[in-house]
Amino acid sequence: MEFNTLKGIETKDILHVFNESFSDYFIPFQLTEEQLDSKMLADKVNLNLSVGVFENGNLIAFILHGFDKINSEKIIYNAGTGVIPKKRGSGFTKQMYHFILPVLKEKRINKLFLEVIAENIQAIKSYEKSGYKIERELLCYKGEISISNINNNLEINKLQDYNWNLMQSFWDISPTWQNSNNVVNELRNTNISLGAYIKNQLVGYIIYNPNNKRLQQIAINKNFRQRKIASTLMWKLIEEYGNTFSIINVDKSSKSVNTFLTKIGFEKNLEQLEMKLQFDKN
Numbered sequence: 712m713e714f715n716t717l718k719g720i721e722t723k724d725i726l727h728v729f730n731e732s733f734s735d736y737f738i739p740f741q742l743t744e745e746q747l748d749s750k751m752l753a754d755k756v757n758l759n760l761s762v763g764v765f766e767n768g769n770l771i772a773f774i775l776h777g778f779d780k781i782n783s784e785k786i787i788y789n790a791g792t793g794v795i796p797k798k799r800g801s802g803f804t805k806q807m808y809h810f811i812l813p814v815l816k817e818k819r820i821n822k823l824f825l826e827v828i829a830e831n832i833q834a835i836k837s838y839e840k841s842g843y844k845i846e847r848e849l850l851c852y853k854g855e856i857s858i859s860n861i862n863n864n865l866e867i868n869k870l871q872d873y874n875w876n877l878m879q880s881f882w883d884i885s886p887t888w889q890n891s892n893n894v895v896n897e898l899r900n901t902n903i904s905l906g907a908y909i910k911n912q913l914v915g916y917i918i919y920n921p922n923n924k925r926l927q928q929i930a931i932n933k934n935f936r937q938r939k940i941a942s943t944l945m946w947k948l949i950e951e952y953g954n955t956f957s958i959i960n961v962d963k964s965s966k967s968v969n970t971f972l973t974k975i976g977f978e979k980n981l982e983q984l985e986m987k988l989q990f991d992k993n
Contacts, residue, residue: 712764712765712766713764713765713766714762714763714764714765714806714807714810715762715763715765715810716758716759716760716761716762716763716811716814717758717759717761717762717763717770717773717775718758718759719758720758720763720770722744722747722748722751723744724770725747725770725773725775726742726743726744726747727770728770728771728772728773728793728795729742729747729773729791729793730742731793731795731796732772732773732793732794732795732796733793734796735796737828737830737831738828738981749922750790750791751775751790752897753889753894753897753898754775754777754788754790754888754889754894755777755778755779755788755893755894755897756775756776756777756790757776757777757778760776760778760787760811760814760815760818761773761774761775761776761811762774762776762807762808762810762811763807764794764798764803764806764807766798771794771795771798771803772793772794772795772798772803772804772807773791773792773793773807774789774791774792774804774807774808774811775789775790775791775792776788776789776790776811777789777790777888779893781891781893784821784822785818785819785820785821785822786820786821786822786823786824786888787815787820787822787823787824788823788824788825788888789823789824789825789826792804792807792825792834804834804837804838804841805837805840805841808841808842809841812841812842815990816990820990821989821990822987822988822989822990823843823987823988824846824887824888824985824986824987824988825838825843825985825986826849826887826960826983826984826985826986827983827984827986828981828982828983828984829848829982829983829984830982835984835986838986839986841988842988843986843987843988844986844987844988845984845985845986846984846985846986846987847962847963847964847984847985848962848963848964848982848983848984848985849887849959849960849961849962849963849982849983849984849985850960850961850963850969850979850981850982850983851957851958851959851960851961851979851980851981851982851983852957852958852959852961852972852973852977852978852979852980853955853956853957853958853977853978853980854955854956854957854976854977854978855954855955855976856945856949856954856955856956856975856976856977857954857975857976858942858943858945858946858949858975860939860942861939861942861943861946862938862939862940862942862943864909865907865908865909865914865940865943866907866908866909867905867906867907867908867943867944867947868905868906868908869903869904869905869906870904870905870906870916873892873895873896873899873904874913875892877913878913878916878930879892880932880933881915881916881930881931881932881933882930883930883965883967883968884961884962884964884965884968885962886927886928886960887959887960887985889927889959889960890927890928890959890960894927895918895927895928898920898927901920901921901922902918902919902920902921902927903918903919903920903921903948903951903952904916904917904918904919905917905919905944905947905948907931907940907943907944909935913932914931914932914934914935914940915929915930915931915932915935915940915941915944916928916929916930916944917929917941917944917945917948919948919952919956921952923957924952924955924956924957925956925957925958925959926956926957926958929941929944929945941971942975945975954976956977958972958977959981959983960983960985963982
């Protein structure tokens with residue numbers, strides 16, 4: 712067995728192992744090469760900072776790592792860990808981290824984040840052995856959305872730019888990596904971004920990815936809550952894109968957000984844990 716970074720490894724070679732690894736997952740799924748390319752782009756995957764296990768030159772396990780610099784910190788995101796079924800039980804995840812963590816420390820990485828399905832006890836224990844700690848609980852939703860009442864006094868327009876200083880002031884919770892500002896910025900040309908305005912003042916917004924029918928962000932100015940602004944933004948999306956949506960990794964601690972989502976028809980389909988590994992600063 713050989714452990715090495717994924718530098719120079721082609722997407723099609725990663726795809727084969729990716730699909731085999733997730734063929735019997737808690738929620739089995741398969742990707743095309745185009746979909747994997749899109750995922751790696753959105754997750755900012757850096758193959759030089761990712762790691763794989765090779766047997767006779769063939770990839771049999773991997774950890775895909777996204778990289779970004781956020782608030783002057785160098786952050787790594789685990790965009791996917793996979794081991795082909797017949798090679799499980801060999802401790803490859805722990806061994807891959809044993810290989811890659813010194814590389815990341817040398818690059819002065821500050822933090823590593825990942826999400827893991829809450830039922831996947833074996834994976835959670837493996838990550839904990841590598842130094843990860845549970846950061847927060849997350850909920851994932853999908854559903855057919857129904858909006859009965861809207862605010863007809865709003866003006867809904869496409870956002871011409873992202874004024875993050877203003878938009879972040881609307882937040883009750885911070886998004887996880889896949890819904891973060893930096894990722895959303897990368898997807899700006901394909902996402903649908905709508906703003907709700909009262910007398911030319913932005914009072915709420917929604918960002919939607921039509922390629923996977925997933926909401927990435929929705930937030931309302933704290934001074935304008937309970938005015939059906941979020942419902943109106945959803946209604947506008949339904950008009951154009953149908954009523955079936957999903958949203959992933961909503962902070963479980965935000966009762967207002969989760970209550971709104973279930974009220975309009977979202978159903979919880981998965982619980983995840985966000986885990987963090989923090990490197991010492993010295």
